[in-house]
């Protein structure tokens with residue numbers, strides 16, 4: 001069992017962060033738990049100014065060191081909910097004498113643990129080594145070994161990438177080539193499916209209920225769990241209303257705030273599901289404290305995929321407002337419109353209405 005110590009830096013005047021410290025910490029905890037890390041300690045630390053060499057100030061670093069020494073914690077990983085530079089990472093590891101990971105490394109690790117198919121594994125590896133490469137550039141002369149990402153949990157024989165930049169570049173090239181093949185096959189399959197039936201893609205923040213909705217609509221039994229990034233590879237199923245009314249529903253990978261750009265880049269073939277969909281359904285969790293900021297995060301990834309400017313959204317896009325069973329009955333304002341449907345994927349409340357809407361929308365497309 002690996003222990004971790006979670007630190008959420010609350011940065012003074014951080015205008016980009018729309019979440020409360022508590023909800024950021026809650027999310028960080030669910031990320032750590034999702035790869036079986038046992039949380040030893042969690043702190044929200046105020047950071048007035050980011051120190052370029054060590055991220056935190058001297059006092060804080062010393063305080064954490066004392067705490068680590070006092071409790072004789074050895075196999076502990078400190079996870080910082082921000083992006084830290086390789087130099088900051090190295091310096092902190094030196095003082096604390098434990099492994100230090102940042103948010104991107106943790107997300108890459110989770111994706112690595114979830115990858116099942118060859119395509120999924122290739123995509124994760126590409127994301128990981130692309131990220132490693134950017135870190136090599138910045139501290140090439142200092143870093144003898146690269147760590148983080150895949151396999152940091154492993155004991156002896158753990159998979160550490162020790163390739164130099166040249167090797168990484170050629171590996172990136174090879175993976176891209178392989179992924180391009182997969183992408184072409186996928187494109188062929190998609191075209192075949194498209195000739196058959198329209199494609200409807202479910203997207204949304206991780207844990208918003210996409211797979212639960214997918215199962216409810218299709219009768220499938222895909223893995224759903226109160227766990228971030230439960231789904232990595234897209235799944236497809238045909239949904240029929242009548243002989244002439246059919247569509248293909250796809251369930252995709254969930255999004256998260258500050259998703260590493262390397263992941264978005266690497267998951268291109270998976271994200272094509274969204275790009276080529278006849279209808280995009282954004283599944284939102286209305287019971288979540290960050291309901292609004294999650295929406296902004298998802299919309300910003302969609303814009304990135306489509307290459308759109310701020311404020312612009314695809315026209316074939318609707319929202320499903322999920323988990324209304326968690327609201328008080330009086331709160332369940334059933335303000336269904338053509339583009340916004342309130343339902344509960346868990347209980348099935350409102351599902352038939354959604355199905356009907358999907359058929360109407362794709363018919364009039």
Ligand SMILES: Nc1nc2c(ncn2[C@@H]2O[C@H](COP(=O)(O)OP(=O)(O)OP(=O)(O)O)[C@@H](O)[C@H]2O)c(=O)[nH]1
Pocket residue numbers: 204205206207208209210211212213223224225226227228229230231232252253254255322323324325326343344345346347
């Ligand atoms: N109460 C309630 N819980 C729901 C509802 N829909 C989904 N859930 C729960 O939310 C959790 C996440 O559901 P998933 O369907 O796995 O979510 P997802 O969006 O596929 O998550 P990722 O694959 O991680 O992106 C599970 O515990 C579900 O049981 C709902 O309508 N009501």
Ligand SMILES: [Mg+2]
Pocket residue numbers: 210211212223224230231252
């Ligand atoms: Mg899922």
